[in-house]
Amino acid sequence: MIGWGDVYKVVVAMVPLYVALILGYGSVRWWRIFSREQSDAINRLVCYFTLPLFTFEFSAHIDPFNMNLLVIGADTISKFIILVVIAFWAKCTTKGSYCWSITSFSLSSLTNALVVGVPLMKAMYGQLGVDLVVQLSVVQAILWLSLLLFFLEFRRTRIEGINKDVEATTSTVQSSAASTGDHSIPFCKLMKLVWLKLATNPNSYGCVLGISWAFISNRWNLELPGMVEGSIQIMSRAGTGTAMFSMGMFMALQEKVIACGASLTVVGMVLRFIAGPAAMAIGAIAVGLRGDVLKVSIIQAAVPQSITSFIFAKECGLHADVLSTAVIFGTIASLPVSIAYYALLEFVH
Incomplete structure (x- = not known):
C-alpha cells in the first residue's frame, strides 16, 4: 500500500508546477510586468522552442527495443474508443461540434504523465x-499530440481561409448576402496548407527525431556529443516550468480564476478522471493485460491533463480556458483520485 512518504514524493513533484504557475499569474495580475501581447509571445516561445526540445530529450533516452507492445496496443484501442464516441456525439447530437470534439479528445486522452505520473507510479x-x-508518454508525443496538432491546424487554416474569402467577397460586393454565406477553401488546397504548417512546426519533429535517435543509440551504443546534449538540455529543462508560467499568465488575463465556469470544469474532470481510465480499462482487458501491468495502465490514464494540450490550444485559439482549468484543478485532484484507483484495483488480480 502507498504510504505517506510516497505521497510526499508526489507532492514534491507537483508543488514546483504551482510555483511557476503563481509566478506567471503574479507577473501579470499583481506586478504588471507583462502585457497581453507579451504573454502571447511567451506562449509562442514555449510552443515552438522549449516543448519540442523537451519532447526530444525524454524520447531520445528510452529503449525502444524493450517497449511493451501490449500496453501500447491497449492505449491505442482506448484512444480509438474515445474518438468513435466523440464522433458519434458530434454527429448525432445538437451540442456536438468539431471544435468541442477536439477539446473533448484532449480532456479524455492526453495526460501529464511525465511530471506527475512518474513519481506516482x-x-x-x-x-x-x-x-x-515513459513509454506511453513517448507514444502520446509521437502520435496523439501530433494528431491533436493536425486537428487544431486544420481548424485554424480553414477559419483563416474563410476569413480571407469573406474579406475578398465583401470588398467586391458591398457587408451583401453573399459575403455572409458559407465559404471554404477547396479540400485539397486546405490539406496542402495544413501540411505546410505542420512541416514548419518543430513540434512535428521533436519526438520523431528523439525516438529515431533512441533506435540508433541503443542499436549501436552511441551517445549524443556533449555540446549537442547540453544545447538541448539548456532549453528543454525549462519546458514544463515555462509552460506552467504561461498558463499562470493566461489565468491572470481572465476575469475569473475558473475561466471556463463551474459546469465545464465538472465536465472536464469527468472526462479526465472517469472517461479516460474507463476507455483504457476496456483497451487493457481487450488485449489481455493482467496484474500490475493492467493496474498501471488504468491509473496512468487518471493523471492530470497534459500541459502541452493547453499550450497548443492557446496558440491555436481553441478553448484554452477549459484546458487551463483542467490542468490546474486536475493536478490538485489527481493525487486523491489516483490513490482511490490504486486502492480499488488492489482487489483485481
Whole structure:
C-alpha cells in the first residue's frame, strides 16, 4: 500500500508546477510586468522552442527495443474508443461540434504523465510503473499530440481561409448576402496548407527525431556529443516550468480564476478522471493485460491533463480556458483520485 512518504514524493513533484504557475499569474495580475501581447509571445516561445526540445530529450533516452507492445496496443484501442464516441456525439447530437470534439479528445486522452505520473507510479509499482508511463508518454508525443496538432491546424487554416474569402467577397460586393454565406477553401488546397504548417512546426519533429535517435543509440551504443546534449538540455529543462508560467499568465488575463465556469470544469474532470481510465480499462482487458501491468495502465490514464494540450490550444485559439482549468484543478485532484484507483484495483488480480 502507498504510504505517506510516497505521497510526499508526489507532492514534491507537483508543488514546483504551482510555483511557476503563481509566478506567471503574479507577473501579470499583481506586478504588471507583462502585457497581453507579451504573454502571447511567451506562449509562442514555449510552443515552438522549449516543448519540442523537451519532447526530444525524454524520447531520445528510452529503449525502444524493450517497449511493451501490449500496453501500447491497449492505449491505442482506448484512444480509438474515445474518438468513435466523440464522433458519434458530434454527429448525432445538437451540442456536438468539431471544435468541442477536439477539446473533448484532449480532456479524455492526453495526460501529464511525465511530471506527475512518474513519481506516482514509482511509489505504487516501482520501476515497472515508471517504464510503462515513459513509454506511453513517448507514444502520446509521437502520435496523439501530433494528431491533436493536425486537428487544431486544420481548424485554424480553414477559419483563416474563410476569413480571407469573406474579406475578398465583401470588398467586391458591398457587408451583401453573399459575403455572409458559407465559404471554404477547396479540400485539397486546405490539406496542402495544413501540411505546410505542420512541416514548419518543430513540434512535428521533436519526438520523431528523439525516438529515431533512441533506435540508433541503443542499436549501436552511441551517445549524443556533449555540446549537442547540453544545447538541448539548456532549453528543454525549462519546458514544463515555462509552460506552467504561461498558463499562470493566461489565468491572470481572465476575469475569473475558473475561466471556463463551474459546469465545464465538472465536465472536464469527468472526462479526465472517469472517461479516460474507463476507455483504457476496456483497451487493457481487450488485449489481455493482467496484474500490475493492467493496474498501471488504468491509473496512468487518471493523471492530470497534459500541459502541452493547453499550450497548443492557446496558440491555436481553441478553448484554452477549459484546458487551463483542467490542468490546474486536475493536478490538485489527481493525487486523491489516483490513490482511490490504486486502492480499488488492489482487489483485481
